[in-house]
Amino acid sequence: DQQVKQNSPSLSVQEGRISILNCDYTNSMFDYFLWYKKYPAEGPTFLISISSIKDKNEDGRFTVFLNKSAKHLSLHIVPSQPGDSAVYFCAASVKGGGTSYGKLTFGQGTILTVHP
Amino acid sequence: NAGVMQNPRHLVRRRGQEARLRCSPMKGHSHVYWYRQLPEEGLKFMVYLQKENIIDESGMPKERFSAEFPKEGPSILRIQQVVRGDSAAYFCASSPMIGSYGYTFGSGTRLTVV
Numbered sequence: 001d002q003q004v005k006q007n008s009p010s011l012s013v014q015e016g017r018i019s020i021l022n023c024d025y026t027n028s029m030f031d032y033f034l035w036y037k038k039y040p041a042e043g044p045t046f047l048i049s050i051s052s053i054k055d056k057n058e059d060g061r062f063t064v065f066l067n068k069s070a071k072h073l074s075l076h077i078v079p080s081q082p083g084d085s086a087v088y089f090c091a092a093s094v095k096g097g098g099t100s101y102g103k104l105t106f107g108q109g110t111i112l113t114v115h116p
Numbered sequence: 117n118a119g120v121m122q123n124p125r126h127l128v129r130r131r132g133q134e135a136r137l138r139c140s141p142m143k144g145h146s147h148v149y150w151y152r153q154l155p156e157e158g159l160k161f162m163v164y165l166q167k168e169n170i171i172d173e174s175g176m177p178k179e180r181f182s183a184e185f186p187k188e189g190p191s192i193l194r195i196q197q198v199v200r201g202d203s204a205a206y207f208c209a210s211s212p213m214i215g216s217y218g219y220t221f222g223s224g225t226r227l228t229v230v
Binding site: 004006034036041042043044045046049089102103104105106107108109 | 175220
């Protein structure tokens with residue numbers, strides 16, 4: 001039961017252009033969403049997050065958009081740089097408490113390649 | 117301040133042996149999470165521990181897998197009688213408090229069962 005899906009296994013973008021990574025979820029209880037970046041042989045690194053009470057959150061070159069009605073979120077990277085080449089995971093959580101607190105459900109990841 | 121330390125980085129075990137994976141959280145962090153990443157898949161939650169307590173083990177396989185986070189020392193993920201399907205990357209993360217979601221991951225232990 002894949003509750004968080006990243007349907008694009010890979011994305012290739014030219015340096016300086018926009019990268020858009022997409023993520024869909026099925027569990028309507030999810031109320032907190034995160035994006036992680038992962039280089040080979042390293043652990044994931046937290047990038048940016050968004051609460052379900054917002055529809056946009058921005059941090060430098062990274063912006064996350066949330067469309068609750070469509071159960072869809074996206075990560076925009078502008079401008080893209082070769083150093084952004086990595087695997088990007090979206091993750092979701094029910095922040096409402098209980099023993100699930102802190103537990104993340106991850107998508108399968110999208111490999112982003114930014115060409116110079 | 118060192119990050120989350122996992123060792124070993126690579127572990128090779130024969131079928132039927134035991135695997136012990138260690139995770140030292142960041143200084144001051146008392147919450148530890150273990151995730152597993154199978155080839156071509158995302159990370160899957162296994163277990164959430166606080167010092168001396170297992171809070172949520174809903175992602176742990178029912179048999180052969182156990183985890184602990186003692187008062188002193190690292191958190192340990194133990195896999196008994198390993199099988200080829202246990203081959204994966206195992207990541208540990210730590211956070212300073214409950215409800216902290218952008219937590220810090222270690223570099224992982226890559227377990228290969230031959």
